[in-house]
Amino acid sequence: MSDNYAASFSINQPGRDAGILPVNQPGRDTSTSEQSHTEPSANGGSTVSTRENVRPGVSYLAGRLEFEPSIASKLDALITEFRDGKSTKGNTVFEAYDFVNSFPGGTPETRKFALSEFLSTIDSVEILADAARRCGDRAQIGLNHADTTATPRIEYTANAPNDNALIQAASQIGSKRARSEALSDADVGPGRENDMDYRSGEKRAKLTTADLPWHSEALAARQDGRVSCQATQDLLYRYERDPGWVRRQVIISGVAPPTIPPGEWDAIFRGTPVNLDAVFSSVHHVLPPKEDVGRVGSTEIRFSNPEPSKRIQTANDWTTAWDDVSEATAIAFPHRARELKEYGSYIRSEFSAKMPSSHRKIILYDIAIRNFVQGGQRHLLTDFHLFSRFHSAIVAPDGVVSGSGSGTKPGSSSRGRAGGRKIDGSKSEVCHRFNDVGRTCPFSTASCRYIHSCKGCGSTGHGQRDCVQSGRDSRSTS
Incomplete structure (x- = not known):
């Protein structure tokens, strides 16, 4: 890479008249429009291609940078391998970093900025591929959306301070994916239309309400149910x-x-x-x-x-x-x-x-x-x-x-002590303190768990110590 390499490219900014014109690249037809398509993958899904329908020798980054053909072809090859699943994102970024830094000539700012644009392109390929796989949409929809929301880019010169470009680009790797997750219509269920946690980008398929056997019946019940x-x-x-x-x-x-x-x-x-x-x-x-x-971090286990x-x-x-x-x-x-x-x-x-x-x-x-x-x-x-x-x-x-309301414990006898008679349907045992001489029940008739009735005659108005029908007043006995 020569020292004049930085001056041989410029960043296109929509809506702005660039002060630096890009150097024409051999073999490129600047009037050729960009085009996206999806290619079938080995697993039956679709792989998004950001390949532009231009003549050979044109970079994936043609809309952003004007590269020398030797640099463009190498970076294009790395992007193609990543797009086709032949290389992981980490390996692709490492090879691009190693290649850009090993190329002779050029300034550190030029290398950093070139690598930053490469990382941005890799990230875009990953986002579009994931969106097309989840939603079944064609890449054209995603690219059109990306074109309308693209942020303006400033003109770059070799003397501009851009030391942090590589660091900022590296920190954004993978961050756009979470923000650009496409929502699948198959996940829609009552109360879960906007549940982002439920629609996390995990590879394992999530169950939805539509997968449940009672889903259709539940929907009908909701429509016919009360407000x-x-x-x-x-x-x-x-x-x-x-x-x-x-x-x-x-x-x-x-x-x-x-x-x-x-x-x-x-x-x-x-x-x-x-x-x-x-x-x-x-x-x-x-x-x-x-x-x-029990608590494990922010998770509670009750x-x-x-x-x-x-x-x-x-x-x-x-x-x-x-x-x-x-x-x-x-x-x-x-x-x-x-x-x-x-x-x-x-x-x-x-x-x-x-x-x-x-x-x-x-x-x-x-x-x-x-x-x-x-x-x-x-x-x-x-x-x-x-x-x-x-x-x-x-x-x-x-x-x-x-009998569940009688207050008796399981296994206890339901027979009362007043001659075996059950005075009330909710209590079966007679209160001893209510009947015995010298003792007084501290509870009222309603709150005491035992019956306030006479052991002798079964009446509820007095205890055995006051009973006349039994032939003796228990209070007079010693």
């Missing part, structure tokens, strides 16, 4: 992209109820039922709830939700927990605010219609309903006509799971 359910599904798809990040943001925002544990926020954003016991345990907790969470320290036993307990849960759910799904309010009123009316001893059944009834509705993807909490079977099975005395 509230459709809105819920759209938000769930959005939260599903990064539920951990969404949870952290809502906690930081300051609008969330402080009694909702992180694990229950995850349940809300995933469309699964919330554990009211866990929320109720956080209302008056002294220490923060313990979480079995092994299991901690066991709640308290259980909902009464209507007041349920109301306390539900008010916070409904508020949190309405933050994540604003369109469900009215539904949540109506459901809360419905369960409260069920509590008021039953004796306090039967409230445990209403609590189980609520759990069954929320397990059925889930996050509101298909049904609503106000679809009361769908809950009749749960009411019959749990609340009704002859329900198949009516």
